[in-house]
Amino acid sequence: MNLTSADPNISEQPARRARRPAKQQPGVDVSASSISSSPLAAPTVTTGVATITHLTEKLAEYMNEADLKKVKEAYRFSDEMHLGQVRKSGEPYISHPIAVAEICADWKLDAQAIMAALLHDVMEDQDVKKDELIERFGAPVAHLVDGLSKLEKIEFQSQIEAQAENFRKMLLAMASDVRVILIKLADRLHNMRTLEVMIPAKKRRIAAETMEVYVPIAHRLGLNNIYRELQDLSFSHLYPTRYHVLAKAVKAARGNRREVVTKILEAVKNTLAAAGINAEVYGREKTLYGIYKKMRSKHLSFSQVLDVYGFRVVVDSFSHCYVALGTLHSLYKPMPGKFKDYIAIRKLNGYQSLHTTLIGPYGTPVEFQIRTQEMHRTAESGVAAHWLYKSNDANISDMQQRTHAWLQSLLDIQQQTGDSAEFLEHVKVDLFPDSVYVFTPKSKIIALPRGATPIDFAYSIHTGIGDHTVSVNINGEPAQLRTELRNGDIVEIVTDTNSRPSPTWLSFVRTGKARSAIRHHLRTINLPESIGLGRQLLAQALDAINVPGELPPALMERLLNESSAKSMEELYADIGIGKRMAALVARHIFGLLGGESASAPIEHTSSKELDPVTIYGSEGVSVQLAPCCLPIPGDHIVGQLRRDQGLQVHTGDCSVAKRLKQKEPERWIAVKWGTEINRRFDSRIRLIINNEKGILARVAAEIGESDGNITFVGMDEDREHVLHQLRFTIQVKDRVHLAALIRNVRKVAGVNRVTRERA
Template identity: 80%
Template structure:
């Protein structure tokens, strides 16, 4: 009971447990509805207190570790749900330790034979790699020490699912994926990240186009590191990640690493602000969607990890999912901006609203107070926020138009029967009771979309006036 939890563990813990337990007490017609509604409730609980999802992810990790006794079909169902829902959330919040383990556990239950085959191949390959790994480690440590940089250098293991995904998506062989060596360097200061990078580039030749600065522009989940790929001993590609200890802590634990900590001024950290903005967007999408399945559809789009970074005309950085368009950018700025968009400029040149954005683009949106969303926009927008806002507007506008049309049709039909189109309250109340409509607007909307015939409703009103009403036919 919640009272016992409060007594033993305090009110905050009791609230978290209560929030989690409510997720389990739902009954639905189908498994899809169960997943969609649970997902919606979980994300809305997370939007109010992010610790709810931290506990839920820990619970799911424990469940995935203990699936042994279940039937293969149930294992696959739970693993698929984990891969589609919990893995993207862990990634979005930067919980990389949990993210990697959930991925590998899900992989092992979804594709047990592929998992075993890859696992055996990786164990065999490790022995062959030791000489190269040792040579690179020693060389890098000595070079950094000679440059006066205090650093920890680690070999970085690829996860089995990461290997499998790269083989499948890039059509590579096992040896091609494993022939890329990975290392992580943790230094003592922000400035030394860049000094260490220069030292590495002097040691080994960099591969063109393989450098990324996630320190200057962090990923959406707060991840910061310098990434570079170099040509190492024997001509083998070597990937390096360079970061500080604080960056490493966030890279491994994400939002959990410092959610409860504030910076020196007492304000939220940059990661907390971005997470707050994402959680707020969940609430915005929830307000604009009709049901749980639609909510799930919109939010899943925004959980994909690949991002593109663009600029406003005032040089503010905006992060969007890869494939996002100029119109998605408009809705990211504000729903009203998106709704009133008439044109876009990308890098100071006119561009169609459907134009996909690329890293570094400067995007300017042109609006008009009379502009309204078009149904065609749904064919190219990418973000959940844009899709839900457009659908919400179209539903609202269509409803108003249906009400207006239905009211005019009924007025015409009533005029033909010499009836006053303005119904007295007592007649309106009887009409609603006998028609099963919740309001006159609902009745008008039904007429407007053809669910009810205006002539039949008018004749029923005439019968009410004459106090001899036959049953009103239900909507078709």
């Protein structure tokens, strides 16, 4: 997935020509004439000629002559640089930068952003240096263009790494100047509008990338118009047959429901006017992708999706929103549980409206969105409203602050992230669109992704609070740290300065900030353990393919250069935490020594098998005992190298381990228990008992007599209240100790059965 690619519509070009001084090209119109009526219209393009007529007309509405002159200079330079280039459609390539600039002009972005939109491909396609752009157009424009250009001159280990690094570069540029992503979204929008000329496979790849990355970014920044259009365009290229079938069905339904829509519109307008409310009321059709997603998620046919149409009511003031709501509820009956107040608690991207679903004529559910003019501008234009409306409106300024906070979180994640692929993973998590709103004990609202836990909440407040979290109270009651938070929860975090993050937190946290902070802590605090484990694993892998353990300094230097590691310690640590596979690094070293290629497949019939890694149970968090099966000394065990989480040990018969091994067999290694183990291990047992007085006390006493330590007790009862099921987590020395304890517990009166509990 090429996340910051140049225009995919560009066709194959002859060798780049010698550059000459920029001047206006013959036949290219740079004068103003008529303005496009479409809010995001493509530029006027004639055969072989692109014109900036519409662009200059739009800019003249809000830009002074001095800025217009700078924009025209940028256009002439871009036209000169792209001279001779054509798109797949046969249009001159300059038509694409003009279209991108026109979309930015619709947001009324400033002259620097419009210039950068016109120049956004010159560094990447025509090898124009950043210094030259600084000299011609100033540093701010050059920085914007640089942020939009992908990294061409760096060698990467893989295409995925290159793509992730390009995306990281773009997002970090966006964190310092949000105009970068606005121009990039305009660029992506025009490319998606003109994607028809591409081959099907490339259309699907670009559409999937758009849906996965750019659609969530548009939503996160509150750019609703682009969000909706990019969704539908991506849907049309990912599933063309479904798109056309659904479009045909919506068109037919549009005619059938016109009478209902007209009747609702008239009734609502008359009722609001009678109540003295000045309002604009208009119908809004759901996007095709929105309808498709609802059909898929709720397993509905098209005929069952009744709320294809919705209505927007735009009023003059904040108080009229609620008056209009009451008026509509008196006109049509509201559906229970279908009211949401996004004015009192706005969405993460600053969106505000009242949402209610009413039972309209003929029993049809109809959704209404009620908002003020200012809320409407923010809902449609999001962060771009800062440029669209130069006002002191509180809604817009608050939304800007929220956007700034999110952009700042990108920088925080960047500082704690090991590589670009991990950074991209964290950011994608934070782009998750659904939100849950919870409160601090002081009634401050915190917005988190749906499914977030108290650990996410703690890290959203401050990294130090997250690192030292020990427990949580939700609505005044103790709760588990993995509890999913719900709207309205009051969350109180209990901390301890001696507490540290647990690797198990990574299995349930949802936010990128929490995930990156936990991984950063595990990497830094447990670095010596990870280096030691990695050194041992690599030595075993080298020994298995008959490569001597001592490597020449020149070879180590070459290995570090080709693996992008700063030192051998970093390489060992990457192996120890599962980020790199020891067998692959060993194969690379073998290739550097003159053997097979580093990319050659790893044979399982090596000259000798890898020696098992010895487990003592006291290695720290670089080696973890799997909570699903809780292995203890004496069990047959296997080890899984998990990315960024080190080695996890399972019992050989663990059902979870068997499923994971089928997915990634290369990540499993042989492990064995050490001979000198001086600690106790958790194990779970399950008892079926009679419902008798004193039975729990007798069982607990016997476990104590058997030298077992109880850390957890749970109880389930059957429907007839005759038998109970007791579940214990106990600490034992090894498998022999556990077997003796189970034998002793079986002898307790009232105990019918005792078994060891596993996944």
